[in-house]
Amino acid sequence: MSEKKRIAVLVSGGGTNLQALIDAEKAGKLTSGEIAVVIASKPGVFALERAAKAGVEGICVERKAFSSKEDFEKALLSELSARKIDVLVLAGFMLVLSESFIKSFPDRIVNVHPALIPSFCGDGFYGLHVHERALEYGVKVTGATVHFVNEITDGGAIILQKAVPIPEGISAENLQQLVMKEAEHILLPQAVELLCAGKLKRDGRRVLITE
Ligand code: GAR
Secondary structure (H helix, E strand, O other), X not given: OOOOEEEEEEEXXXXXXHHXXXXXXXXXXXXXXXXXXXXXXXXXXXXXXXXXXXXXXXXXXXXXXXXXXXXXXXXXXXXXXXXXXXXXXXXXXXXXXXXXXXXXXXXXXXEEEOOOOOOOOOOOOOOHHHHHHHHHHOXXXXXXXXXEOOOOOOOOOEXXXXXXXXXXXXXXXXXXXXXXXXXXXXXXXXXXXXXHOOOEEEEOXXXXXXX
């Protein structure tokens, strides 16, 4: 059996998607990779408590501690290489990484986005805002997307998507919870397992799932 890929999960907040990955690993649904470290962009976020509770190393590389993005990313890269990380998972990570950073992990960085890309995505579309905009627009179906990260915000090749019908009269907060439960928390561990198992093949923008 080939060695497990070493995964870093990058977070900025509550970490429910991180929890889904931790639970998947415990349940034997994520077997081709192991969560080696959780890296928070802010101190004191609840995701770090989730990591501690699961016995996973959690560290903070605070954006604010660096005067430039370049220095921040240098520090991030050195933490990643010190731990021989193979795969990066952005799970509610609210910073945009530079093209040169992304090039250090070609097709090895994935992000979960709470909408069906190319709808409700790009700069300014994050967290609750995404659901507010979907409700304002009046769409009847939304969902989640897991995609590779490239230099364009939410612009990388799509790995998995799942649709969620929008119940009439739902609030943005409740829609966020619904999309997390029905789509994000299911798709993210699946996509990470596929990536770590080497089952994703690129054909231009298309990502094929191989067996
Ligand atoms: C999730 O809904 C995730 O898709 C979203 O932030 C939330 C984080 O929740 N990410 C983005 O909007 C990125 N564009 P979590 O911290 O509980 O996983």
